[in-house]
Every structure is written in C-alpha cells, then in structure tokens.
Amino acid sequence: MSATAVASALEVQSVSKSFGGLKAVNDVSLTVRPGEIFSVIGPNGAGKTTFFNLLTGIYEPDEGSVRFFGKDITGMSPDKVAAQGIGRTFQNIRLFAAMTVLENVLIGHHIHTHSSYLDAMLRTPRHLEAERRAKERAMELLDYMGLARRAGELATSLPYGEQRRLEIARALALEPKLLFLDEPAAGMNPQETDRLKEDVRRLRKELGLTIVLIEHDMSMVMSISDRIAVLEYGSKIAEGLPAEIRTNTRVIEAYLGKGAAGQAGGRA
C-alpha cells in the first residue's frame, strides 16, 4: 500500500447515488486526513445525510469508491463498516428506548464483547468476565462523556443534550478510529452547543479520533472545523479552510441566493 493511501483516514472518490430520477449525491470526492475535524455543510436537501449514508453502508453508491485508511469499504453493510472502526450518531437521536444508558453503551461494545453463545447461556466464568470488562469499559466511556451517574436510567429519560452525548458515548464504545456526527448540535441551546464543541475537540485531542460532521450551526462549524466541504444539490461546490469557505462566493450564493454574495461576503 502506498504512503499516500495511508495518509488519508477517509478517501471518497466520485461517489454518486440516484433515487429514481433524482441525483441525490453527484460525483462527490473528498479526502479526510487522520486526526482532522472535517465538516460537511450545505443548505437543506443538499444531500448531506445521503452522503453520510453512502459512507456508512446504509446505501450502496451507484458509482465511486470509499476507502477507510486505505481499505475499500464501498458497498459494505453498515455492521461491517462499523466493525472497521467507524462510529456514528444520527440526525434524529436513535437511542434504544427500552434500554438503560449503560445498556445502550454496551450495545456499542457488542463486537468487542467476546463471549460465545454457549458461555452466555450457561453463565460461565468466561462470560461473566467478558461482561464485567464490557461494563467497566462502558462506565469509563459514560464517565468520559459526563453521564456516569445516569448509567441506570432509561436512555429516553435523559434531557436532550445528554441524549446527544449518550449517542456519542455509544459510538465510542465501538472503539472507532473515525466518528461521523450527523447534526450533533441540532436542537441544542447555546450552552449545550458550547459543551459539544469542547467534547468534539477533546475526542480528537485525547482519543486521536478523526471526526467528520454534518452541521447547520455555522458558528460551531466555523470554530471547530479544520476543513469544510460544501454540498449543494448533491454536488460538492467548495472545499477548504473555514476562512476560505466563509468568503467563497459560490457558497454564499448557495445559502443566500444569487446576488447576495456582494453584501453578505465575509459575514456568512
């Protein structure tokens, strides 16, 4: 494998996806470097979530390829993609409602909990040991996300901001190398958003994660992203540093309409 291939955490090469006549994602390429915080933005309906779903295996791209640390993961099923070390959260929180906070995180740790079916059925020492270790790890992660005292509560009884954090803790239990966050700040108040920003930076700094996020909250995107890609009508219209994106006329037009670029430039 060449050195350049390994230098990218995620390498997306001209992926496209159509639903009937609608081209939801059109020939999008981008490269995310290891340890980067990379944001994908775009107006509503730009195909951001579809793009995410192509990367995480929920949809299979019609064309193009996705490489994760050099490994081709194009068209892999979501569980296999997850097993490669890609964790994700969802735009509309998707916690397991009937389960406790701890159990939700344990689900994330499923593939790292090694107890066989027979061991589980007979509650052998091996099973108990595996369970104990999984719970220990889950508690560590809950503690890391500031949710340890909530461990025994039902996931859905948490306030909104904490549910978002729990989703991240659950994704972390996969022990991922890369984390996809789909609109993590959606519906959050400013305090919660600030906390989220800190958390995302901490995840990169302390756990060495590569983070790709879709976000609408511009102040958040501009302040924490290393680089940003902009989608409009399924196509990538810009990519670059936050400062470049902020002044890119094509981007301002996409958000505010043609002709707005002159007045709004620099304040987007």
Place this chain on the structure above:
Amino acid sequence: MSRQTANVVVLGVAGLSLALLWLTPGALAGFLGLIGVALTAYLRPAMAVRAGSLALLALGFTLALSQVPRVSILFYGLVAVLVALITIPGIPRWIKGLLGVAVLLISVPIAGFNNTFFLELGIQIGIYAAMALGLNVVVGMAGLLDLGYAAFFAIGAYTWAIFGSPQAANFLSGSFPLPGNYFYLFMALAIITTAITGLLIGLPALRLRGDYLAIVTLGLGEVVRVLANNLDHPVNFTNGPQGITPVSRPDIGWFHSLMSSVGVELDARTDYQFFFYLLVLVIIGVVVLVNINLGNSRFGRAWIAIREDETAAKAMGIPMLGTKLLAFATGAAFSGAMGVIFAAQRTFVSPESFTLLASITILGMVVLGGMGSIPGVILGAAALTAINTDVLKSFSEYLNNLRQAGVLNLPNQVEPAKYERLVFGVILVLMMIFRPQGLIPERRHQLEIEEAKEAQQ
C-alpha cells in the same frame, strides 16, 4: 388508605378466606380467596403482611382442594398466588422462593392426586409456557413476528413420535419402537433438529422485514403441517391425518421408588402425570434460566437493539442476519424440546395439534402476557391454556345445567366451548385496546425504580 388500614384489611380478608376455605370449601370461599390475593396486590400493605397473607391464602386453597377437588376456581387461586408472588414487589426473595416451591411441589400435587385433571392442566400450561418463552425470544426480544412457530413444535413432536412408535419400521429396518428411555436422547436430538430447521427456515425468511416475515413464516408453518398430513405416501413417514400412536414413554420405575422413599405412593392413574408435571417444571426452570441468561448477555441486548431500532443496531456493528437467526434458532429449539414431551405425554401425535391456530395461540400468550416479560409470558400461557381447556368448558356446562333446570331459555347454539376462537379474539382485542403492553409488561429495570420509590415512602 393508610398502610395500617391496608394491613388490617388484607390480613382480615386473608384470615377469613382461610377459615372459609377450610371449613366450607367451595366456589364461594375460593372467590373470596381470589379477592384476598387481589387486595394483597393492590392495597400495598407492609412487606410482612404481603408475604403472610399470600402464605395463608395458599394454605387455604390447598386445604380446600384436598376436600373438594372438583372446584377449579380453587386451583386458579393457587395460580393467582404464584402470580402475586412474582409480581408484587418487596417480598424478600427467599420467602418468594419458598412459598413458590411449596405451592408447586405440595399444593398442586395435592390437588392433582385428588383430581388428575389439575396435573394435566399443569402439564399443558407448562408445555405452552415453555414454548411461549421460546417465542418470546423471537417476538418479544428480537421483535421478529413469527406466525409459524407451531411448526417447530410439530417437528419436535414427530421426531420422537416416529422413532418412539412402530412408525419408523415403515421406512427403516431395525426394531421399533425404540425403548422409552431414548426419550431423553430424543429431547436433545429434537433441540438440534429444530434449531437447524429454524436456521433453514430463517435463512430466507429473515432477510425480510416486518409484515413480509410474518407472511412467510405463516406459509412455512403451514408447509410443515401439510407435510405431516401428507407424508403417509409413497413412504409412510407420518401416518398422515390419523396420526401416530402409541408413542413410547420413558421408563419411570426409578421415579416410583424415589417417590415411595419420600412417602408418596403413586398409582397407574397419576404416576406418569406426576412425572411429566415435575419434568415440565424442571424444563420451565431451565428455560427461564436460559431466557434470563441470554437476556442479560450481549446476545439478548443485541436482540432488543434490533427490535428497538434496526438501523441504529446495524450502525453499532451488530450483524442483522446472524443475530436474527440466532434468535430464531433459539426459539425453535425450545419449541422442539417441548414437542418431544408433548408426544410422550399424550402418546399420540397428529397434524391437528399444529395448525395455524396453535401458532396464533402461542403468539397470543406472549402478547397477552407482555412481550419480552418472562413472568408475563408464563402468566399469558397459564391464562390462555386455562381458558381453552377448562374455563370455557366449565362455563358451557354451567349454562347447560341452567338450561336443563329451565332457569335459562337459551338456544343450543350458545355454547361457549364452541366459541373458543371468538372469546380468544375478543380477549385479544380488549387487551390491545386497554393494556397493549400486556398483563405483566416488560420491566427492564423499572422494578428496581419502583422498589426504590417505595423504600422512600
């Protein structure tokens, strides 16, 4: 109502019931006893009073049953005590265990020796409860709607029926029936064959979702029944609609001597019934244990995750097909083992026992009791089995008596026993309207919360 008043009322009713059940045993006293159980559950008296009241009532029902063994409401009183023991929070575990074991191993056998119907009813409840617990893994935990579950029951039953009767001689050389003690081996074999069948049926079916899965399992369930019905030619495997009889039973000489060594003399009427009753109890214990163990393992959690949100479960690295197949095979294996017991206990197997209605009934037990809830599913099995085998028939007899006495002028068509499915359907509809979560809802960890709240009071 204050706790003091509740204590006095509950103990008063329990004491009165005990006295009545002992001195004037009958339906009326039984009814009062049932009220006593209900009051214990709903008035929330002190812990000691709860335990004491249930103990008094269990004793009362037992005493009454030893005198008038024909009154089935007394038997249901015992069932109610068991249900109360499982569902009422706050009673120490050892008391629950002790009282439960006493009811199952002393009260029910006393009732059963006086009236073997109760043993038969207990066995039926047990067989269906174990199967419902198996289906609970599939439907309750993993959320996979399986409408052909009786197929596995059939495969288990035929596995033993064919080799435990002269039937196998039709297509194999060797001496058949196999000796009765092969029964135990065949239970293990049936677990394996039904689990494999579960995998084979599940492999295509589990690629489908929701409604489609339900339809496909319904079809495959019917396929098994139709096969059982028609595999009497060209080679006679199943003896077709006539069914297979007699199916061997295990040798129970050792059981006779074991029982007489603890002072219980068995006769030809009760020995096998009592043996199967105990066997079913043991199996239920194992099945419950396996259910709990799996439920608290990564497999159980994965099943529930799939039920809750398939997309999120996949994104957490849980392989769909494999995990679903495991649930399907587990449920199938439970059903297969019970099929073997069913065949041996009845000594007769025919396709009629494995119709769509059987599948629906087992599903009904799971839904009625509370999907995913172990005590709920057992209660659902007890309730529906009792309704099907006893309550409706008794009610028909009661109406008949009234008719013959000239008190009631009903047309002959009005006979509840004939409307089993109607009554069954009405119950399910009412349940779905008023208590869709089931009689004893799944309470993952909510019980602890409730107990914690009580402790604060």
